[in-house]
Amino acid sequence: MHLLIDADSLEKLGKVYEGPGGYLCCGDNQYVHRLVMEDVLGRPLLPGEVVHHKDENKLNARRDNLMVFASQAEHMKHHARERCEHAGYDFNTHKWCSGHKQYELRSEFSFASTGDGLYTSCRAWTREYKRQKGYKSEWTEERRQQQRSRRAAKKEQECTTL
Ligand SMILES: [Zn+2]
Numbered sequence: 001m002h003l004l005i006d007a008d009s010l011e012k013l014g015k016v017y018e019g020p021g022g023y024l025c026c027g028d029n030q031y032v033h034r035l036v037m038e039d040v041l042g043r044p045l046l047p048g049e050v051v052h053h054k055d056e057n058k059l060n061a062r063r064d065n066l067m068v069f070a071s072q073a074e075h076m077k078h079h080a081r082e083r084c085e086h087a088g089y090d091f092n093t094h095k096w097c098s099g100h101k102q103y104e105l106r107s108e109f110s111f112a113s114t115g116d117g118l119y120t121s122c123r124a125w126t127r128e129y130k131r132q133k134g135y136k137s138e139w140t141e142e143r144r145q146q147q148r149s150r151r152a153a154k155k156e157q158e159c160t161t162l
């Protein structure tokens with residue numbers, strides 16, 4: 001087991017070991033990465049704050065391997081950006097399509113009110129999925145309604161002019 005920790009942290013925390021979830025722990029299953037970050041910040045972590053391991057190694061609680069994010073959403077965004085850039089795409093213009101399992105242009109996605117503001121799958125995939133599932137999109141239904149009322153209005157007009 002390879003435990004990575006700064007010497008002065010180890011001095012403060014005492015015995016460290018691999019604890020629950022594969023994280024470096026000390027004392028009564030306390031997460032070392034969180035304690036080290038609190039030491040760096042000089043204050044307790046705020047509710048919702050997440051400490052990220054830059055090298056993804058849960059046993060590396062060295063100061064230079066840790067980063068704090070204000071929320072889990074910010075943390076996940078950071079991971080998404082790293083994955084995207086690792087795959088050779090620009091995170092500002094591309095996004096992972098969970099339907100097609102590939103990176104696609106952000107303009108291919110519809111807007112969503114949750115998450116990063118876009119659907120997790122592109123429009124083409126969502127359309128195909130709905131078609132296969134036999135969903136009638138609200139848009140089509142609305143259009144049909146409009147056509148019906150337009151036709152009815154026209155008919156009425158024809159009747160009155162006759
Ligand atoms: Zn992380």
Ligand SMILES: [Zn+2]
Nearest residue numbers: 097100122125
């Ligand atoms: Zn797609």
